Amino acid sequence: MKIVMLGAPGAGKGTQADKIADQYGLPHISTGDIFRKNIKEGTELGKEAKGYMDAGKLVPDELTVRMLLDRVSQEDCSKGYILDGFPRTIPQAEALDSELKRLGENIDFAIDVEVPDQNIINRMSGRRACPKCNAIYHIEFIPPKKEGICDECGEELVIREDDKPETVKKRLEVYHEQTQPLIDFYDKKGVLHTVDGRVDAEDVFEAIRSILK
Numbered sequence: 001m002k003i004v005m006l007g008a009p010g011a012g013k014g015t016q017a018d019k020i021a022d023q024y025g026l027p028h029i030s031t032g033d034i035f036r037k038n039i040k041e042g043t044e045l046g047k048e049a050k051g052y053m054d055a056g057k058l059v060p061d062e063l064t065v066r067m068l069l070d071r072v073s074q075e076d077c078s079k080g081y082i083l084d085g086f087p088r089t090i091p092q093a094e095a096l097d098s099e100l101k102r103l104g105e106n107i108d109f110a111i112d113v114e115v116p117d118q119n120i121i122n123r124m125s126g127r128r129a130c131p132k133c134n135a136i137y138h139i140e141f142i143p144p145k146k147e148g149i150c151d152e153c154g155e156e157l158v159i160r161e162d163d164k165p166e167t168v169k170k171r172l173e174v175y176h177e178q179t180q181p182l183i184d185f186y187d188k189k190g191v192l193h194t195v196d197g198r199v200d201a202e203d204v205f206e207a208i209r210s211i212l213k
């Protein structure tokens with residue numbers, strides 16, 4: 001089963017992708033997490049991506065597509081995967097599509113998590129992330145058991161560099177301009193499903209589960 005998570009930055013794609021991954025035993029592939037890991041490790045890819053990410057812009061398609069296609073060709077993806085944060089542009093979606101066509105495969109579900117822009121700024125300012133295992137929390141809505149510490153691995157949680165309100169505004173602009181058209185792209189393929197992302201994360205997951213059944 002291959003799933004694409006759609007939605008604005010902060011809509012809850014990563015939160016839901018983690019739940020789907022746990023329940024269905026599929027790898028959760030977040031291009032944002034892969035870039036952040038590369039930045040932390042100081043790789044060439046990380047150096048190239050950092051400037052774009054800090055500015056709230058998208059990393060160029062060529063680089064992102066190459067990285068993603070390499071990741072999904074790995075053994076753990078043979079039974080499917082959940083893509084979170086990819087594709088983010090029409091050329092990225094087309095590149096994925098043509099690779100899948102070549103393999104005789106396709107995306108089974110594109111799940112759009114809908115949250116209005118007004119709710120996004122609040123979500124992002126309270127987001128805390130684990131730099132080690134990538135678990136995601138919110139200081140108010142989804143707090144860790146112990147303040148500032150990851151429930152899963154005990155690492156100290158961090159505020160993402162690009163979650164500053166001014167960067168979030170830019171990211172939302174980029175989302176509406178470049179990523180939102182993907183809703184139509186996957187609708188035309190007949191695989192689009194929309195869920196209300198404003199409700200409690202467990203209730204969003206229930207809605208997704210009934211789609212995947």
Ligand code: ADP
Nearest residue numbers: 010011012013014015123127137138141200201
């Ligand atoms: P995305 O992957 O779409 O950028 P995240 O999954 O990181 O979004 O969620 C953004 C923030 O909102 C995080 O702090 C997360 O804990 C919180 N969050 C996720 N889903 C919900 C929800 N349904 N209600 C309230 N907060 C949520």
Ligand code: AMP
Nearest residue numbers: 031032052053057058059064085086088
């Ligand atoms: P995310 O963790 O999904 O919010 O992504 C964080 C940042 O990484 C984005 O704002 C982009 O700068 C970059 N990024 C992640 N995925 C992509 C993608 N598919 N295409 C281009 N840039 C991306």
